[in-house]
Amino acid sequence: MKGVIFTEFLDYIESQYGIPVSDQIITTSGIPEDRVYIASGTYPFGELQQLIGCTHAATGMPVPELLSNFGCHMFAALIRRFPSLADGWEDVYSLLLDVDRKIHVEVGKLFPEAELPLIKADAVDDDTIRLEYRSPRRLADFAEGMLRGCFQHFGEDFALSRRELDSQTGQHAEFILTRRSRGAS
Amino acid sequence: MSSREAMYARKAERERRARLEAERVIDSKSLQIYEMNNHLMKVNESLDRRIRERTRELEQAHAQVLSAAAELAEANQRFELVLKASRASVWEVSPDGALVYSSPNIEQVLGFRPEDMVAQGSYLGLIHPDDRRRLRRTVIAALDTCQPFEVECRIRRIDGEYRWFRVSGYGDRNAEGKLQRMVGAMIDVDAQVHHAEVIQRMATVDYLTDIPNRCSFNKQLQRAIEDARKFGEPFVLMLIDLDNFKEVNDTLGHGAGDVVLKEVARRLTDNLKGYDYAARLGGDEFGVILRNVTDRRHVIAICNQLLYMLRKPVACNGSSVEVYASIGITEYDLSTEDAESMLMQADMAMYAAKRRHLREGGCEFYDESFGSDMLRRRHLEQAMKKGIADNEFCLHYQPQSCLATGELIGVEALLRWNNPLQGLMLPSAFIGAAEENGLIIPLGEWVIRKVCEDILHWRQQGLNVRVAVNLSPVQFNHGDIADYLRQQVIRHNIDPGLIELEITESVLVSNIDWTKSVLEILNENGFRISLDDFGSGYSSLTYLHQLPIDMIKIDRSFVEDLMNDEQSRIITRSIINLANSLGLEVLAEGVESWQQLNYLLQEGCHYAQGYLIARPMQSHQLADWITEHRSEYLARRKSGTQTLSLA
Numbered sequence: 001m002k003g004v005i006f007t008e009f010l011d012y013i014e015s016q017y018g019i020p021v022s023d024q025i026i027t028t029s030g031i032p033e034d035r036v037y038i039a040s041g042t043y044p045f046g047e048l049q050q051l052i053g054c055t056h057a058a059t060g061m062p063v064p065e066l067l068s069n070f071g072c073h074m075f076a077a078l079i080r081r082f083p084s085l086a087d088g089w090e091d092v093y094s095l096l097l098d099v100d101r102k103i104h105v106e107v108g109k110l111f112p113e114a115e116l117p118l119i120k121a122d123a124v125d126d127d128t129i130r131l132e133y134r135s136p137r138r139l140a141d142f143a144e145g146m147l148r149g150c151f152q153h154f155g156e157d158f159a160l161s162r163r164e165l166d167s168q169t170g171q172h173a174e175f176i177l178t179r180r181s182r183g184a185s
Numbered sequence: 186m187s188s189r190e191a192m193y194a195r196k197a198e199r200e201r202r203a204r205l206e207a208e209r210v211i212d213s214k215s216l217q218i219y220e221m222n223n224h225l226m227k228v229n230e231s232l233d234r235r236i237r238e239r240t241r242e243l244e245q246a247h248a249q250v251l252s253a254a255a256e257l258a259e260a261n262q263r264f265e266l267v268l269k270a271s272r273a274s275v276w277e278v279s280p281d282g283a284l285v286y287s288s289p290n291i292e293q294v295l296g297f298r299p300e301d302m303v304a305q306g307s308y309l310g311l312i313h314p315d316d317r318r319r320l321r322r323t324v325i326a327a328l329d330t331c332q333p334f335e336v337e338c339r340i341r342r343i344d345g346e347y348r349w350f351r352v353s354g355y356g357d358r359n360a361e362g363k364l365q366r367m368v369g370a371m372i373d374v375d376a377q378v379h380h381a382e383v384i385q386r387m388a389t390v391d392y393l394t395d396i397p398n399r400c401s402f403n404k405q406l407q408r409a410i411e412d413a414r415k416f417g418e419p420f421v422l423m424l425i426d427l428d429n430f431k432e433v434n435d436t437l438g439h440g441a442g443d444v445v446l447k448e449v450a451r452r453l454t455d456n457l458k459g460y461d462y463a464a465r466l467g468g469d470e471f472g473v474i475l476r477n478v479t480d481r482r483h484v485i486a487i488c489n490q491l492l493y494m495l496r497k498p499v500a501c502n503g504s505s506v507e508v509y510a511s512i513g514i515t516e517y518d519l520s521t522e523d524a525e526s527m528l529m530q531a532d533m534a535m536y537a538a539k540r541r542h543l544r545e546g547g548c549e550f551y552d553e554s555f556g557s558d559m560l561r562r563r564h565l566e567q568a569m570k571k572g573i574a575d576n577e578f579c580l581h582y583q584p585q586s587c588l589a590t591g592e593l594i595g596v597e598a599l600l601r602w603n604n605p606l607q608g609l610m611l612p613s614a615f616i617g618a619a620e621e622n623g624l625i626i627p628l629g630e631w632v633i634r635k636v637c638e639d640i641l642h643w644r645q646q647g648l649n650v651r652v653a654v655n656l657s658p659v660q661f662n663h664g665d666i667a668d669y670l671r672q673q674v675i676r677h678n679i680d681p682g683l684i685e686l687e688i689t690e691s692v693l694v695s696n697i698d699w700t701k702s703v704l705e706i707l708n709e710n711g712f713r714i715s716l717d718d719f720g721s722g723y724s725s726l727t728y729l730h731q732l733p734i735d736m737i738k739i740d741r742s743f744v745e746d747l748m749n750d751e752q753s754r755i756i757t758r759s760i761i762n763l764a765n766s767l768g769l770e771v772l773a774e775g776v777e778s779w780q781q782l783n784y785l786l787q788e789g790c791h792y793a794q795g796y797l798i799a800r801p802m803q804s805h806q807l808a809d810w811i812t813e814h815r816s817e818y819l820a821r822r823k824s825g826t827q828t829l830s831l832a
Contacts, residue, residue: 019196038207038210040207040214
């Protein structure tokens with residue numbers, strides 16, 4: 001998994017719970033002491049799971065909620081880091097339809113080793129998108145948070161419903177996004 | 186250290202290590218970028234090199250394209266110039282025969298615009314109907330054999346006029362041999378075709394008479410021989426030569442001669458059947474091929490009809506001319522070798538006709554004996570030419586005396602030929618041949634020159650001798666004999682009265698007007714004229730009255746029989762009386778006995794010539810003979826004898 005997830009996760013914990021909590025999570029996670037994360041590095045997904053587990057233990061925040069909030073944070077962080085990422089799309093609707101066929105293509109070029117989830121978006125009508133998430137890492141919560149971060153970025157109000165399409169929760173889920181109001185931009 | 190400080194220390198350490206890791210990653214990435222950059226630079230250089238190579242290739246290709254374009258433009262320009270220079274129009278026809286292209290200059294050639302030509306679809310409509318089949322056949326044959334074709338045909342212009350064009354073309358086929366198109370050119374050859382027709386006509390038709398010429402005749406003769414061989418069709422070849430044509434030219438001019446030739450041609454063609462053939466072979470010679478005749482009587486009848494028609498007077502230059510012709514005839518038979526031998530046979534027959542029917546026209550069939558006769562004549566002709574060149578000819582002189590006084594009145598020049606093989610030959614052996622082959626002219630002129638020289642020689646010896654010179658009818662009718670004689674007497678400073686010209690009656694009958702005019706000129710110039718062999722020929726009294734004749738010579742045949750033939754005596758007496766009545770001098774030839782001489786003297790004949798008086802002698806012997814003859818004559822005169830002495 002790309003290091004930017006780790007660095008942003010630790011920054012998020014530190015910003016949400018302070019340095020002592022953050023230090024506690026790192027030191028109790030069982031991750032080797034000499035491990036350092038940099039954004040451009042690539043690290044085992046298991047280490048993220050350890051960090052998430054330790055955060056839940058330290059803060060009492062349910063994991064789905066933690067992942068969702070972190071997803072919302074991550075979207076803003078990605079836009080901050082890669083401003084051009086959102087250039088060219090004027091709203092949630094158009095951006096989501098291009099995630100799989102354009103954005104992930106460009107990410108693949110930038111980070112060839114990245115293991116990206118399958119995101120399939122279909123326009124149901126002018127204001128409704130059906131989005132299908134599929135990943136063995138079962139991060140549908142994180143994806144849901146990313147969607148919310150996207151709504152916030154464009155200032156648009158969407159009703160979001162989620163349906164699991166697999167018995168393994170978070171591995172294969174369907175999101176129905178229905179626009180309630182358009183953003184100012 | 187407190188736990189708080191330891192926490193921050195750990196955080197600082199984590200961040201320091203993260204920074205170091207980031208720096209390491211950055212260094213690693215920088216190195217990767219550097220290497221990538223190097224690689225890219227190499228790739229770039231490679232690309233640059235390839236671009237330069239490709240650019241060079243493109244530039245070369247571009248230059249080649251430009252060059253090819255320039256060459257194409259040059260070729261196009263050259264093509265246009267060639268079209269202009271050759272006046273050729275280029276065309277293209279599709280495999281189904283539709284005209285798909287015509288070069289712009291077609292408008293100058295035919296008057297049609299190229300697009301109108303193409304719009305017509307087919308060019309066949311413009312081809313002359315008589316030429317279409319030939320054109321089509323030629324094109325199909327060329328296509329079948331994959332060869333180019335060339336054909337001449339008439340093509341209609343926009344104004345309706347047909348002109349001759351030479352059309353050439355070639356069928357363009359693809360690799361599979363399928364006809365793609367036919368391309369070619371056409372050029373106006375109208376003038377050439379018409380010139381060729383004129384040339385063809387000139388080559389086959391006689392320009393003057395508008396009947397076929399010798400070339401056509403030879404072909405027709407060849408065809409007649411082939412037909413005779415293949416189909417057994419008999420035919421007869423006739424060569425016709427006008428006997429007196431030269432006189433017409435000489436007396437009335439060549440314009441009159443042309444009129445006569447045209448009229449002869451017209452009469453010949455008018456009197457022949459459709460399948461017979463007449464041509465002018467040159468000069469005054471005509472050829473006729475009579476088809477399907479086998480009976481000689483029929484051939485003779487046709488010849489007589491032609492001779493009769495030709496003899497009818499032709500009016501030219503205000504005069505009336507009768508044409509006499511000699512016709513040589515040869516019949517085709519299986520032994521005939523070729524056209525040339527037939528022509529030779531007819532030629533020999535024609536000359537035989539000339540000899541047999543001298544100056545009166547007639548026909549003669551070829552006989553095998555003519556061949557040897559002709560050969561003999563050819564040999565004789567060659568020997569005569571050599572004899573003239575080698576000075577083998579000489580003159581003997583036979584004295585002529587006055588019967589009453591015995592005085593020498595003159596001599597007759599007699600031609601002799603010292604032939605190296607046959608010895609001394611008399612005129613009867615070669616004069617006829619000389620008249621036929623024309624050598625009589627140089628020979629006759631030599632005689633005149635020699636006579637002048639001998640007169641001059643005798644004068645230097647104190648002798649004034651008159652010489653009688655025989656003129657052949659051919660010589661008389663050739664050129665200006667009077668002018669030649671005048672030139673010679675002037676050149677030798679001789680009195681023309683010392684030359685007496687002996688002509689025979691045959692000269693008189695050929696063309697009396699011409700003869701009269703020549704004799705009058707000779708007479709005016711002081712030459713004497715005598716009529717030789719009188720009584721043996723036509724003996725027209727009219728001539729004697731009209732012509733300026735000084736003396737009549739009685740033919741030796743009458744003198745020879747004088748003593749034993751009453752008829753000869755009657756004739757001789759009549760001639761002498763006639764001459765005396767007309768005031769003409771009269772001389773008897775061939776006097777060989779005293780009885781003859783006394784009879785002639787008794788009848789009033791003036792002069793005599795013969796062996797009784799003197800045999801012919803050489804010029805240097807004459808002086809001695811005269812001296813001897815004169816002394817005897819003076820002795821006779823002194824003794825009162827009036828009879829002639831013997832030499």
